[in-house]
Amino acid sequence: MTLWSPELKGQSIHLAVEGSCGGTTIGLQLARQVIENGGRVVWVAPEMPDGLRFSQIFDEIPLVASSRFHAMNLIGALDVAFSELKRATSALPGVELVVLDDYCPDSGRMPKDVIEGVNSLIGDVTWATLLISKGGESMDDAPLRARGSKELQVDTIWLLTRPGSDSKRIVHLDDEIFNLRLTEAGFEE
Numbered sequence: 001m002t003l004w005s006p007e008l009k010g011q012s013i014h015l016a017v018e019g020s021c022g023g024t025t026i027g028l029q030l031a032r033q034v035i036e037n038g039g040r041v042v043w044v045a046p047e048m049p050d051g052l053r054f055s056q057i058f059d060e061i062p063l064v065a066s067s068r069f070h071a072m073n074l075i076g077a078l079d080v081a082f083s084e085l086k087r088a089t090s091a092l093p094g095v096e097l098v099v100l101d102d103y104c105p106d107s108g109r110m111p112k113d114v115i116e117g118v119n120s121l122i123g124d125v126t127w128a129t130l131l132i133s134k135g136g137e138s139m140d141d142a143p144l145r146a147r148g149s150k151e152l153q154v155d156t157i158w159l160l161t162r163p164g165s166d167s168k169r170i171v172h173l174d175d176e177i178f179n180l181r182l183t184e185a186g187f188e189e
Helices: 023-036 051-057 078-091 112-122
Strands: 012-017 040-045 069-073 095-101 128-134 156-161 168-173 176-183 186-188
Touching: 012 023, 023 040, 023 051, 023 095, 023 128, 023 186, 040 078, 069 078, 078 095, 078 112, 095 112, 112 128
Parallel strands: 012 128, 012 156, 040 069, 040 095, 095 128
Antiparallel strands: 156 168, 168 176, 176 186
């Protein structure tokens, strides 16, 4: 089996996940992919990824290369946090991926200030943006609903679901479906 490595193409991606099924791991895996290819990653979240999980995903990345992973805390006034994020991404050379993990409340409607902040962030940028948030229950045949999907001006929506209690996961990318397995190294095809 090989690690799953989707093309990012500088697009903005809204990843809606079922709770505790590996959304942060997908973010870390994509960060690793970008760093392996010589790019830089800015990770923004209220809390840093679990240290053990980070070390598992970045296990074979040289320490010098992992220095292209920059982390920022998403706390306090949202407008200030997004302003600092814009400043950081402009100051750092070679940013190819910005990950916003758990950037909004876990349930309910997405707050207006979050939607405005995200839309202003992904407006006119050259890097790929991955927005990771908890999804909501779908009222149709979809396995999950991406909250804020009508308001967020993203290029694509991905859904990450867990069909059972084992390590199998399903990622829905528009019309494509990927059956993956979650391992210590990340998601494998």
